[in-house]
Amino acid sequence: MPDKTEKESRRQIHRELQEKTKIEFEKSLPISKELFQTLFDFLDEKLEENDCDDSFKLTKQFLETNHIMNNEEIESWLQENGGFCDCEVLYNLEEKFEK
Template identity: 50%
Template sequence: MASKEEKRRRAALVQAMVAEDTAKAIEEMPISLAHLGQLFDHLDVELENGCDHTPRITAAFLTSNGLNLEVILPWLHDQGGFCDCEILANVEESWESEISKNT
């Protein structure tokens, strides 16, 4: 059985690996964490009237902010965001802790 010291060492190694993977994922994102946070805030307001199950609001936000729609929408899709409400629910859930740490 591993000692408490060994368990702490292993936990620290796992934490370091997760932090490294997260940092790499952030570097590879086609949208900054700041813009992603702004998108979530925008969707939160705009979706008060419901979702038409398209990424229409997201596309308008990206376009109005000069962001690359053709790259970011597929990335959001890969993150589980197929329409505006899923972008807000699924993608925000995945990235909200990183956004709050980095903005």
């Protein structure tokens, strides 16, 4: 059984790995973290009014309204991270920003 020093060392390594993962995730973002938060709020509001149609219709609307031009890069990034439609962007990705 590991002693107290070993347990603390393992916890520290775990914290460092979590921080490294968080930094790498944030570096991979195609738009700012703040803009993603605004997108999540927008999708949350719009999806309360309408059902998801299994597309990026609302996400694209948000990007156009905010004059964001790298839509293909963003859509690809969303899919790589579990967002294949508007509701999945909200439900699968928002939690990644809360960690």
